[in-house]
Amino acid sequence: MTTRIDARFAELKKEGRSAFVTFLMAGDPDPATSLDIIKALPKAGADIIEIGMPFTDPMADGPSIQAAGLRALKGGMTLKKTLEMVRGFRKDDNTTPLVLMGYYNPIYIYGVDKFLADAKTAGVDGLIIVDLPPEEDEELCIPALKAGLNFIRLATPTTDDKRLPAVLANTSGFVYYVSITGITGAAAADSTVVGDAVARIKRHTKLPVCVGFGIRTPQAARAIAEKANGAVVGTALVDALRDSLDTKGQATTKTVAAVADLVASLAQGVRGAKQAAE
């Protein structure tokens, strides 16, 4: 099965560069603005788009992404509306991969089979579910693979060589390497250390490896893009969005551009990488 994610990495390989992966929270700060932002991302240079599914108790996220989720929920966002947003995006773009990222409970309550069918129809390509390790693969991972969606697993500095095969077994699309032990928005990891970690993972898989957590600047994005198949930026984009809001937390005329401009400059960083990792 070839998904939009597989196709995108094949294209990038031809171009000889790494992917720039963006993360933003669905419905932040309101559903309409959020869709406008997502629509602006490919043109600004995003190769793959991760969309957060808001959850009240995001226990692996730092203050910025926690706040983004709460803004979205306050604005009335639900999982159903997140899927509507994906459909809205797909009206004009049938090639940019879309990955939903979040926690399991809203999906479990929506109903796993119904969710997978609706997500596939809406145009979702992959899922990253923070609180579903390989030990719980029967819950969603296996059904997602059967439904034709990629299930993208997180690997971390605590995932040792003994455990890596289990983590990679049912992973597809790409591997998301979390460069630090910590929550989103924490300090960046050293790119040399990241390079070693990526090389270690690549000894166990042919899948592309993207690296996230702690990347905030074009320079940092470039350094990571030289070591990995993709660099993921989330908190820095969420912060730019937040800084563009008015005092009541509502979107302003600057909001979409604030995010798109930062995406463009980070994309420059990724595209300036000397050589993408093989």
Add this chain to the structure above:
Amino acid sequence: MNPSLPNSFRTGPDESGHFGNFGGRFVAETLMPLILDLEKAYAAAKADPSFQAEMNGYLKDYVGRPSPLYFAERLTEHLGGAKIYLKREELNHTGSHKVNNVLGQIMVARRMGKKRIIAETGAGQHGVATATLCARFGLECVVYMGAVDVARQAPNVFRMEMLGAKVVPVQSGTRTLKDAMNEALRDWVTNVHNTFYCIGTVAGPHPYPMMVRDFQSVIGDETRKQMQEAEGRLPNSLVACIGGGSNAMGLFHPFLDDPSVEIFGVEAAGHGLTQLHAASIAGGRPGVLHGNRTYLLMDDDGQIQDAHSISAGLDYPGIGPEHSWLHETGRVTYLSATDDEALAAFMLLSRLEGIPPALESAHAIAKVTELAPKRPKDHLMVVNLSGRGDKDIPQITEILKGKKQ
């Protein structure tokens, strides 16, 4: 007999940490290797006679066990039915049952070479127990406590700080117990290399629900023996309050396979089940939070709802997974008591027995006042007096002042 019922209610969880459909290991990958290590370390400790011997020594001389099983004569007379015994967990060092579990976990942490201990706390009882044992064993201690709870449980905050712990007021989310647990998990993910997360109740990812239950089962084991000595037979019923449900599980577990023993768990009904409350079984449904599948309070989108209870220790939108299973199999009956009922029970036990119960435990007493009168005088009812009420006196004074005005 219902063919789907297990032969024994005491064999869970299975190897992957499930009690029926509940439990499991729903955690971030960063924590998974550590949880597997903990499972191994705990299994090794459990099989090591010197671990149990060392623990028994501390339970006796440091905690002050066994805790008495006390015949509450005046409460029994007042209610005019079942003969009521109080399991006096409030007499333990630190003032509640929490210390039983913390002692066990700290000893496991020491075996694993962890020097930094983190904990979440609601009422502060688990935080105080953790701070106490960290002081005793010279370990660094960080306690996460919702900012709302820091305000309503001030005496316990001072106590933890006096014991050398760092208390971190949690400002995220609803600023109560669930948010303290989120923040503790965030700390753990960040400091996974040197940190042991001492969870205060029978919840969280496997092996915590099993491990905490095992450490708390000393309550039920002693009760069994003490009742045998006092009355020459098993009790007829057990009653305990439930937030996450550790004091209840500790009392219940040794009796689960005695079908003659009726078992009642009491959730916090807050302002009432149609309003804000913390009764996950009465008002919730199965979902996934904090590492396990269990009954949770949530909306139609799977977003976790605010719990409310007068008692900070019960103010949690979930319940331990083994309780969810015991509810679905019908072995344990889950009831609930409102804030007002708990307050009335607090006053009743204080006046009749000279024992101010913790507001948490007062929920169990509240249901005893309904259950006991309907039962014969030879019915032996044990209620777990899981904590003492001293910590609640400032809060109760404020509430009573408010009611007079």
